[in-house]
Amino acid sequence: MKCITCKKYSLKIICKTCQNTLLEPKILTRTLPDGFKIYSFYHYSEIEDLLKTKHTHIGASVYAILANISFRRFSDAFTFINQVYAFPIDDHVKNGYSHTAILSNALKSKNIYPIFSSLRAKNHSTYSGQTLEYRLQNPRVFHYTFKRDIDAILVDDIVTSGTTINEAKNRLLKSGVEPLFALTLADAREP
Numbered sequence: 001m002k003c004i005t006c007k008k009y010s011l012k013i014i015c016k017t018c019q020n021t022l023l024e025p026k027i028l029t030r031t032l033p034d035g036f037k038i039y040s041f042y043h044y045s046e047i048e049d050l051l052k053t054k055h056t057h058i059g060a061s062v063y064a065i066l067a068n069i070s071f072r073r074f075s076d077a078f079t080f081i082n083q084v085y086a087f088p089i090d091d092h093v094k095n096g097y098s099h100t101a102i103l104s105n106a107l108k109s110k111n112i113y114p115i116f117s118s119l120r121a122k123n124h125s126t127y128s129g130q131t132l133e134y135r136l137q138n139p140r141v142f143h144y145t146f147k148r149d150i151d152a153i154l155v156d157d158i159v160t161s162g163t164t165i166n167e168a169k170n171r172l173l174k175s176g177v178e179p180l181f182a183l184t185l186a187d188a189r190e191p
């Protein structure tokens, strides 16, 4: 097949050269008003074309490669005193796979254990292109169905206004869970 980035022949949908040169992850930090931190590995604009494959037939492969470069490396370097659980935000299945579940799965390590289908939104109205006011007036309304008294990492693919992550974090707090921070692939706020 051809690498979707450089168009050269490749065994993977994104070739090793592109993975190593164009997709070197960084750590971008966003802080919510209450001090909660959201860490992202890329600026949205850097990987926009790749993120837009999400709802196509190659989306799952592209997300798996991105997850392997960023989330898996993070997990390998992460240590914490307690077992930590990773919760994909709203990992319902669309087009046969859940992109946030793919990202969370890459965190699986001796310290981090992903938990699927336990943090679900009732409201799936699209936030894309909507104002902050609209987002605040149409909350996701999360349901949480896993254990209390644990430490958690929230996982999403893109952080835009931060309202979804903030709401998910508040849901965990109300459920007796300690949210440590959130991890996303891309931060949509431009540098």
Ligand SMILES: [Zn+2]
Binding pocket: 003, 004, 005, 006, 007, 008, 010, 014, 015, 016, 017, 018, 019
């Ligand atoms: Zn390439």
